[in-house]
Amino acid sequence: MTKSAVILLSGGIDSTTTLAIAQQEGYAAYALSFLYGQRHRLELEAARNIAERMQVKKHMILRIGLDEIGGSALTDKIRVPKNRTDREMASSIPVTYVPARNTIFLSYALAWAEVLGARDIFIGVNAMDYSGYPDCRPEYIRAYENMASLATKAGIEGHRITIHAPLIQLTKARIIQKGLELGVDYGLTISCYDPDPNGNACGACDSCLIRKKGFAEAGADDPTRYR
Amino acid sequence: MTKSAVILLSGGIDSTTTLAIAQQEGYAAYALSFLYGQRHRLELEAARNIAERMQVKKHMILRIGLDEIGGSALTDKIRVPKNRTDREMASSIPVTYVPARNTIFLSYALAWAEVLGARDIFIGVNAMDYSGYPDCRPEYIRAYENMASLATKAGIEGHRITIHAPLIQLTKARIIQKGLELGVDYGLTISCYDPDPNGNACGACDSCLIRKKGFAEAGADDPTRYR
Numbered sequence: 001m002t003k004s005a006v007i008l009l010s011g012g013i014d015s016t017t018t019l020a021i022a023q024q025e026g027y028a029a030y031a032l033s034f035l036y037g038q039r040h041r042l043e044l045e046a047a048r049n050i051a052e053r054m055q056v057k058k059h060m061i062l063r064i065g066l067d068e069i070g071g072s073a074l075t076d077k078i079r080v081p082k083n084r085t086d087r088e089m090a091s092s093i094p095v096t097y098v099p100a101r102n103t104i105f106l107s108y109a110l111a112w113a114e115v116l117g118a119r120d121i122f123i124g125v126n127a128m129d130y131s132g133y134p135d136c137r138p139e140y141i142r143a144y145e146n147m148a149s150l151a152t153k154a155g156i157e158g159h160r161i162t163i164h165a166p167l168i169q170l171t172k173a174r175i176i177q178k179g180l181e182l183g184v185d186y187g188l189t190i191s192c193y194d195p196d197p198n199g200n201a202c203g204a205c206d207s208c209l210i211r212k213k214g215f216a217e218a219g220a221d222d223p224t225r226y227r
Numbered sequence: 228m229t230k231s232a233v234i235l236l237s238g239g240i241d242s243t244t245t246l247a248i249a250q251q252e253g254y255a256a257y258a259l260s261f262l263y264g265q266r267h268r269l270e271l272e273a274a275r276n277i278a279e280r281m282q283v284k285k286h287m288i289l290r291i292g293l294d295e296i297g298g299s300a301l302t303d304k305i306r307v308p309k310n311r312t313d314r315e316m317a318s319s320i321p322v323t324y325v326p327a328r329n330t331i332f333l334s335y336a337l338a339w340a341e342v343l344g345a346r347d348i349f350i351g352v353n354a355m356d357y358s359g360y361p362d363c364r365p366e367y368i369r370a371y372e373n374m375a376s377l378a379t380k381a382g383i384e385g386h387r388i389t390i391h392a393p394l395i396q397l398t399k400a401r402i403i404q405k406g407l408e409l410g411v412d413y414g415l416t417i418s419c420y421d422p423d424p425n426g427n428a429c430g431a432c433d434s435c436l437i438r439k440k441g442f443a444e445a446g447a448d449d450p451t452r453y454r
Contacts, residue, residue: 060295060296062292062295062296063290063292064291064292065289065290065291065335066338068287068289069287069289069335069338069339069342070342098338099337099338099339099341099342099379100334100335100337100338100341100378100379101338102378103334103337103338103374103375103378104331104334104335104338107327107330107331107334108292108296108327108331110326110327110330111293111296111325111326111327111328111330111331112296112326114326114327115296115326134377134378134379134380134382134383135377135378135379137377139377140374140377140378143370143373143374143377143378144374144378146370146373146374147330147367147370147371147373147374148330150361150362150364150366150367150370151327151329151330151361151362151367151370151371152326152327152361152362153361155361156361
């Protein structure tokens, strides 16, 4: 029997590559995306296209109340910083940090996994390029896994929940190379924190800068439309 | 300076008593409630009345996507079991179990705590009367606390997040006695899984049976309106 897994899919490079890895490992993929705030509607369209093209078993999109809690440039109206140096990005927790975001996302994934009878969850977090996010660190993922195993019926029955974070120690360039090997069409993905209404990327926010550098270092063409 | 805490408030006996305990311990209370599924709208009205009467700093109500995930009598249209014996209740995970519910609730509380700069979260879970729920056990709470401390900026700065579960080892009777000592008006609370549209409790679901027994054992009058 094919094993099922829930994969968090934002529509960016990392989550799309993670989906490709889960499928290559033989999991039937249940993709989970979230609608919150204003800035990410285009990401959601990207996620929809990716889920369809990559033929996931099911794609669930949940509207969640992150905006109401606020506290971040992605959900509040704080200005997204532009043209920061690598050093500036690395030196602090980005203002685009959304409080407890991965914890909330993983918790919905855990709920869906429990309903599906799945014990595997995939998340495309990355500790290399986003070192400022506390919830992208390996020790956080391990602690989440421990908690998740205790939180569920599967745990009571002696099974473990596994949180797969296959990109956690990879550079953006290695992620892109891996995805290209697996046939990912990165033209479907969107990374920009501040795209224009037509989906053209700004080219200057942290996420765009990291993406550009990743493609350059991977020696691959960046299919992104920049404005 | 008064310390702030986020308190999960469902509108039932346990969460209302927990709020009273947090306030007695000197915390400025930020109450958090959730709207999901159809059955709990009356609970939410109860939560609103309680938050107002107990003068919390702020009461946030979040609409969350638990219904779409399903898997439980509280969110699906499965029939709520009635008139079960103590033994039947204790022998299995109740069908009213909502997958990963406490994990999702605590994750929103964690997000709000981070925005508020609070490091304390209160949850009214109870391992005595609800032994069938995996996410009401002390080991689960400790694992959540570890994860939460790693998930947040506070954790990176060396602070711990504390999940207070002051009722976890109390019987329902002791909880009620404690709440009455603190002046809680249990006439404002609702426990029933299956109330009629006027808010009258069914008197026969697990939650009603536990509530009735609790008041009887506490030697106190049950102010609930049963139909």
